[in-house]
Amino acid sequence: GAVVSQHPSRVICKSGTSVKIECRSLDFQATTMFWYRQFPKKSLMLMATSNEGSKATYEQGVEKDKFLINHASLTLSTLTVTSAHPEDSSFYICSARRGLAGNTGELFFGEGSRLTVL
């Protein structure tokens, strides 16, 4: 299957700092990437849809100024958690859609990034 790389896998930061998480599709181009947040023993919660070359689309209740998303190329999307607080601690996962425009693409997930805000 296709490979999606997410970095860093773990990050610990102090409250008030910003953290950037990268999501790369290594062997395919991804016009669309998705960012999820997962709480312990829970399902994935979609945060935003990232489209290459345009602004991300955020789900209801997700602060776009808090979670900055940039999709500057067909293989890279970044999520920046700004002014992080302990309640932002979570497991963040990205996914990338492989395939042509339309409804035929498969989704492949990154390995996830565990953020801990002290």
Place this chain on the structure above:
Amino acid sequence: GENVEQHPSTLSVQEGDSAVIKCTYSDSASNYFPWYKQELGKGPQLIIDIRSNVGEKKDQRIAVTLNKTAKHFSLHITETQPEDSAVYFCAARTAYSGAGSYQLTFGKGTKLSVIP
């Protein structure tokens, strides 16, 4: 919007037995149904998927069935092994909106434990 229900939330089976996880969806326009396996501390991994024009798909010990009329689909794992222990998520894709999105709606997951 789409709503996906997944059952059971936990499942324990003896090694070698079969495991079945069931999901139902609400949007009759959904046309793609993937299954993901998530091991502790890792991202979900696609293990099998099925599209609405197919009723069953099999890949070695894993199979998925789809009943469009009843709007439910199931994951079947035969001859389970300890390494099958993980959390499994089903998902359904809403119809293409034309807005360039490809959103999946996930079930809440099933924690499968295979007892040696």
